[in-house]
Amino acid sequence: xxxxxxxxxxxxxxxxxxxxxxxxxxxxxxxxxxxxxxxxxxxxxxxxxxxxxxxxxxxxxxxxxxxxxxxxxxxxxxxxxxxxxxxxxxxxxxxxxxxxxxxxxxxxxxxxxxxxxxxxxxxxxxxxxxxxxxxxxxxxxxxxxxxxxxxxxxxxxxxxxxxxxxxxxxxxxxxxxxxxxxxxxxxxxxxxxxxxxxxxxxxxxxxxxxxxxxxxxxxxxxxxxxxxxxxxxxxxxxxxxxxxxxxxxxxxxxxxxxxxxxxxxxxxxxxxxxxxxxxxxxxxxxxxxxxxxxxxxxxx
Numbered sequence: 175x176x177x178x179x180x181x182x183x184x185x186x187x188x189x190x191x192x193x194x195x196x197x198x199x200x201x202x203x204x205x206x207x208x209x210x211x212x213x214x215x216x217x218x219x220x221x222x223x224x225x226x227x228x229x230x231x232x233x234x235x236x237x238x239x240x241x242x243x244x245x246x247x248x249x250x251x252x253x254x255x256x257x258x259x260x261x262x263x264x265x266x267x268x269x270x271x272x273x274x275x276x277x278x279x280x281x282x283x284x285x286x287x288x289x290x291x292x293x294x295x296x297x298x299x300x301x302x303x304x305x306x307x308x309x310x311x312x313x314x315x316x317x318x319x320x321x322x323x324x325x326x327x328x329x330x331x332x333x334x335x336x337x338x339x340x341x342x343x344x345x346x347x348x349x350x351x352x353x354x355x356x357x358x359x360x361x362x363x364x365x366x367x368x369x370x371x372x373x374x375x376x377x378x379x380x381x382x383x384x385x386x387x388x389x390x391x392x393x394x395x396x397x398x399x400x401x402x403x404x405x406x407x408x409x410x411x412x413x414x415x416x417x418x419x420x421x422x423x424x425x426x427x428x429x430x431x432x433x434x435x436x437x438x439x440x441x442x443x444x445x446x447x448x449x450x451x452x453x454x455x456x457x458x459x460x461x462x463x464x465x466x467x468x469x470x471x472x473x474x
Contacts, residue, residue, distance in 0.1 A: 212453055219446035227442055236447035246448065249426040252338045256345070256427070257406040263346055264402050265395070268353025273383065275354070276361045286358075289351040297348070301415025304344035305331065308416075331417055334424035341412050341425060349405060353398055360394030361387070407456060428452050 222232045240246050271289060275282055292300065307313045310329040318326040330340030364387060372382040388395070410429035417425045428448060436445030 215446050215453070216450050219443065219450045221443050221446075223442040223446070225440045225442070232443070236443045237451075239444065240447045240451065245423050245426055246428075246431055248423050249428045249431050252425060253406070253409070253427055255338050256342055256409065257403075259339075259342055260345055260349075260406055261399070261402055263342075264350055264353050265398065267346070267350050268398070269357045269388075271350070271354040272357035272361055275358050286355065289354055291351070292348045293352045295348065297411030298415045300344050300348045301412045304340070304347070305416045308340050308343075332421060334421050337417060337421065337425045341409075341416055344412050344416060345405075345409065349402065353402070356394060356398045356401075357391070360391040364390060403459070407452060 218227050218229075219236055220231050220233060221228060222230050222235070275286060279285070295303075308329065308331050310316065310327075310332065313328075315326060315328045318328070330336045330343075368386060368390075369382070372386065377386075408429055409427055410433065413419060413425055413427050413430055419426045419430055428451070432445050432448045432452070435441045435448065439445075
């Protein structure tokens with residue numbers, strides 16, 4: 175029997191009941207809209223739907239057509255180049271800027287605002303701004319030539335072989351400030367005693383960052399990686415604003431391919447097939463990471 179005055183502990187399912195009730199709408203949205211919409215897209219990717227979705231199954235025809243399309247192959251190659259370089263440069267530049275800002279410099283708030291300001295702009299605005307900056311008639315090339323370097327050439331948006339790098343420049347300009355702020359928040363969470371101990375032991379600053387600070391910031395890097403990756407997969411606005419997929423099809427990306435086939439070519443089946451391949455790519459990356467990060471941990 176329970177002693178007098180002793181209260182019973184709530185069962186596991188009744189703990190934090192208010193928080194669980196409050197999360198029901200979010201769970202329903204995730205299940206119905208995200209999961210349900212994804213499954214609907216996968217099912218209709220096996221049909222020959224045109225203007226309207228129709229359950230007229232054609233097997234793998236849409237996927238065979240997708241992977242035999244030069245436009246789709248180019249879009250995948252561009253996404254791979256943009257994605258890898260964007261991840262590397264965003265993390266490196268963002269961390270370096272955060273490390274510099276963490277030195278308690280003067281006018282830190284001003285610099286932080288300047289670096290973060292591009293993130294407040296829409297991708298369309300960013301794309302248009304960089305389209306003007308990279309325009310050979312009145313952009314960087316024109317300015318450099320006007321000061322005497324008449325043989326200088328810099329027109330990435332008009333060169334099929336390097337156009338994706340012109341888009342990358344705009345993407346880095348907009349997103350690096352956010353990465354810097356995330357990294358700075360992580361650095362500010364490091365105990366000052368760690369820095370003092372490393373100085374006492376005579377450990378060089380770069381080794382302290384590489385061997386101590388960065389491993390301690392693992393959760394920050396993971397969060398940043400997820401944010402950057404989500405932006406990479408859905409990159410669309412920058413391409414439309416800067417090049418509209420040109421010259422030719424040199425700057426096509428999967429998201430634009432999906433949009434064009436679903437809303438302009440009125441070929442829903444092909445658009446659904448491309449969407450499914452994008453979803454599969456994300457799943458291949460996210461599911462193993464989620465398992466290693468959460469499911470693979472031994473609970474104490």
